[in-house]
Amino acid sequence: MLLVVREHGLLGIMKIEITPELIIRYHQGQCTQEEKEVVVEWLLDPEAEENLHLPDGEPELIHKFEIWQGISNGVKKNARRGRLIRVLKKELYAIRPITRLAIAATVLLFVGSLAAGIYYPTRSVDGQVSLDNLAGNTAKNGKLASLSFTLSPQSKAEANIPAWTRAVQIRFCGSLQVTNNSENDVELVFSSGCKKTNYTLQKVTVAKGKSYLATHYRMETDEIIVVDKARILDLPPPLVSQFIKDFKLI
Amino acid sequence: MQMSRICTLIAVLLTSLFISCDKKPADKANPNERPYGILVYSADAEKEFLIRAESLMEGSYEVPKTARQVxxxxxAYKDGSYYGIDENKRSLTRYKPTENELVADKVCSLDTIPWKYFSSWYDWVSPDTLLIGSTMEGSQFVYALVDVRTMTVASHGTFDIPFPVKPEYYGGVFAKLRDNRIYIAYTLYEGVNSLAPARDTTYMAVVEYPSMKTLDLQKDTRSTWPGGYFLHAPFSLVNNGDIYLLTQPGGRTHNHPTKSTGIYRIKKGEDKLDPTYFFRPTDQQNQEGYLLYDLGNGKALIKMVEKKRVNRYMDYLEKRIVDYYILDLYTQKKTRIDLPPDRLKFEYNVLVENDQVYVAVNNGNNESTIWRYHVPSGKLTEGITIDGQVYMINRLQ
Incomplete structure (x- = not known):
């Protein structure tokens, strides 16, 4: 029913700012589960690198890549472990403490997520999907396990589930609808795949059988809007018309 | 033999128990015992349901296990019946409240008439006749007259109002029937893919009822975005025959950079927006007003949003950003009620009984508290808590 009422289902959506204090709390294991996942998302988001504020000339991306590479190689080849540790130490001491904390957290998370993967071997959705409807005039459908996607015209989206979290990461530009056809609640993390990168993440937990709509909007700042399909009238009026047309709603 | 008798006795007892349980819900639907009907959405239970309350001031209510999805x-609620529209089924349904649910009583098909839920409105011609209107998603004004005794469409048609020229659509929508006139106000804005502000003009058509002939089309630039785009929230009221109409050019509807929330008046016996009256309860820089609830005696309740609390559109949906104000439509003054901040919901979460105003405020979680405000004295009293978000309160008849 009620468009009116399902409005209230948005309680799950929240925005968590990345701050040095948050990173420190993360390292100290004092974060909530939501905060942990936002930190992880931020750490693994290549477009977030500019927010690290490294000293001029600090090749942070390269450092991070080398460390990951080193870990990967080190896991496979014990013989190279000594050199890896030396590289790690050298690289880590060369960068700022806050970044060091972030990297340490990433490593911890990587190990933790491997453990979580063993602990939670089954998931309601799995894999990845890439949809492109940039040249389309009508909506385009796609699936990722038990999630179904409907992409508006002039939109694109990629969805996957990284090993370190059970949340489905959806990176998109334009507008889309996601329906949870599984028997469990599914957590979705929406990020922008548009050229602009100053959009904040939006997270939502979608109950089984429910659909959510996500789109880009600018009132005062660029933002991603995510609403329960049943509360489509929560969208700004121009978008309501568009969504009704694209997704045959109401 | 002895065992057989005992078994028979147990069977009879169990059967009578089930029969008595089965009778319980419908028989207790006595408005005198539980006179308040509260429609609630529970995020936890993920459903909307009806609560029947003895009082709005004492106790607390959780989702009844027997509650059924609405x-x-x-x-709308009128004379003992609720009215709901199902856009997908293209039907208007009349419901009767029982102890714990709304039971469909009669259905009127809208299948053969033009109708879109987005940007629609309604009014009562008489207790038996419902007038519903739509802008067909911003493209054309249509109407239907429904006889709610038989739940049939008595007539339907289109209004003779100039069409918007692409890429524009009708924006905002207000319509009110008074005597033999229907006043229809709107603005124009660019729809899909455009964030351009709406025009800085309020248009108002004066339509003769029941001929539905357009008599006049007026323009006024004191404010824009008259009314809203919801069927189920109040944007206007009639006081002593004068119509008061709210404009809402805020970020939640369609942001306008210079126009502020305002209230127009259409005086009794006059077919125009009163050029001598315009109540601007706030300025464009600091606050936005939404929804207008009639308190009687020239007073109204409005939801006011402090703009500093809103940095992005999602704040309208997630944050508790609303303060409630009493407006004096005569003196054009406003008084803030000392209620906790509420979420901005477009709904009937307000009930007026004589001098008392009941307001359901969301507590920032899946819970609401109903507060009672005594208008003459300004006394505020905390009432019942409800496990969910209240979207309609009525005193059942």
């Missing part, structure tokens, strides 16, 4: 878009 299916339609309920937008």
């Amino acid at each position: 299916e339609p878009i309920v937008f």
Whole structure:
């Protein structure tokens, strides 16, 4: 029913700012589960690198890549472990403490997520999907396990589930609808795949059988809007018309 | 033999128990015992349901285990019946409240008439006749007259109002029937893919009823975005025959950079927006007003949003950003009620009984508290808490 009422289902959506204090709390294991996942998302988001504020000339991306590479190689080849540790130490001491904390957290998370993967071997959705409807005039459908996607015209989206979290990461530009056809609640993390990168993440937990709509909007700042399909009238009026047309709603 | 008798006795007892349980819900639907009907959405239970309350001031209510999902878009309650529209089924349904649910009583098909839920409105011609209107998603004004005794469409048609020229659509929508006139106000804005502000003009058509002939089309630039785009929330009221109409050019509807929330008046016996009256309860820089609830005696309740609390559109949906104000439509003064901040919901979460105003405020979680405000004295009293978000309160008849 009620468009009116399902409005209230948005309680799950929240925005968590990345701050040095948050990173420190993360390292100290004092974060909530939501905060942990936002930190992880931020750490693994290549477009977030500019927010690290490294000293001029600090090749942070390269450092991070080398460390990951080193870990990967080190896991496979014990013989190279000594050199890896030396590289790690050298690289880590060369960068700022806050970044060091972030990297340490990433490593911890990587190990933790491997453990979580063993602990939670089954998931309601799995894999990845890439949809492109940039040249389309009508909506385009796609699936990722038990999630179904409907992409508006002039939109694109990629969805996957990284090993370190059970949340489905959806990176998109334009507008889309996601329906949870599984028997469990599914957590979705929406990020922008548009050229602009100053959009904040939006997270939502979608109950089984429910659909959510996500789109880009600018009132005062660029933002991603995510609403329960049943509360489509929560969208700004121009978008309501568009969504009704694209997704045959109401 | 002895065992057989005992078994028979147990069977009879169990059967009578089930029969008595089965009778319970419908028989207790006595308005005198539980006179308040509260429609609630529970995020935890993920459903909308009806609560029957003895009082709005004492006790607390959780989702009843027997609560059944309310299916339609309920937008009105009149003379013992609720009315809801199901856009997908293209039907208007009349419901009777029982102890714990709304039971479909009669259905009127809208299948053969033009109708879109987005940007629609309704009014009562008489207790038996419902007038519903739509802008067909911003493209054309249409109407239907429904006989709610038989739940049939008595007539339907289109209004003779100039069409918007692409890429524009009708924006905002207000319509009110008074005597033999229907006043229809709107603005124009660019729809899909455009964030351009709406025009800085309020248009108002004066339509003769029941001929539905357009008599006049007026323009006024004191404010824009008259009314809203919801069927199920109040944007206007009639006081002593004068119509008061709210404009809402805020970020939640369609942001306008210079126009502020305002209230127009259409005086009794006059077919125009009163050029001598315009109540601007706030300025464009600091606050936005939404929804207008009639308190009687020239007073109204409005939801006011402090703009500093809103940095992005999602704040309208997630944050508790609303303060409630009493407006004096005569003196054009406003008084803030000392209620906790509420979420901005477009709904009938307000009930007026004589001098008392009941307001259901969301507590920032899946819970609401109903507060009672005594208008003459300004006394505020905390009432019942409800496990869910209240979207309609009525005193059942």
